[in-house]
């Protein structure tokens with residue numbers, strides 16, 4: 162398959178969603194339909210990219226280097242079948258983990274997996290998260306578009322947001338580090354840190370401690 166994913170339908174859909182909030186009812190409906198259809202084969206698709214969580218793990222390492230306390234409340238946004246949520250559950254067994262996705266079939270598939278009991282999976286929209294302000298120590302988005310305003314609301318002051326794109330710029334849903342950094346800055350996060358791990362790319366940013 163061509164590595165040029167600029168015109169991949171998911172890339173276009175998520176760009177539209179981020180650039181034009183007024184189009185969200187439409188983009189959400191389209192995303193739900195496409196990802197519901199993909200749910201039964203999603204793990205097989207993901208299995209073709211065995212290092213898809215390496216960027217996630219490298220980003221967690223970068224956070225730990227600055228803030229060694231393990232996160233107690235974690236949210237995985239756009240969890241799909243729980244790819245990141247299960248890694249987080251293994252790494253942070255004492256944390257409370259929520260994982261949301263707009264596609265009900267993705268959530269059903271995640272819930273059916275062994276060990277899913279330890280994770281609260283729910284159908285929800287990343288742009289309207291059903292959580293109070295300043296709830297999470299860490300919010301993770303693996304191969305997902307940024308919902309920067311909501312992230313600035315639900316991450317507690319001093320908490321972290323983490324983006325990872327498993328195949329870097331060739332990931333179908335991909336936002337460049339500079340784009341993420343600007344959006345996060347506007348949402349109340351400190352300057353972001355970026356890195357590359359194998360084919361993957363990651364961005365982490367801490368919510369400014371002064372903002373309640």
Ligand SMILES: C[S@@+](CC[C@H](N)C(=O)[O-])C[C@H]1O[C@@H](n2cnc3c(N)ncnc32)[C@H](O)[C@@H]1O
Pocket residue numbers: 189192193196197207238239240241242243244245261262263264267285286287288302303304305334
């Ligand atoms: C590329 S998949 C990534 C899934 C998972 N994070 C992974 O890496 O396997 C993107 C996921 O985001 C979900 N999604 C798309 N738009 C969303 C929205 N507005 N709110 C929540 N989830 C959304 C899709 O349903 C899909 O499961």
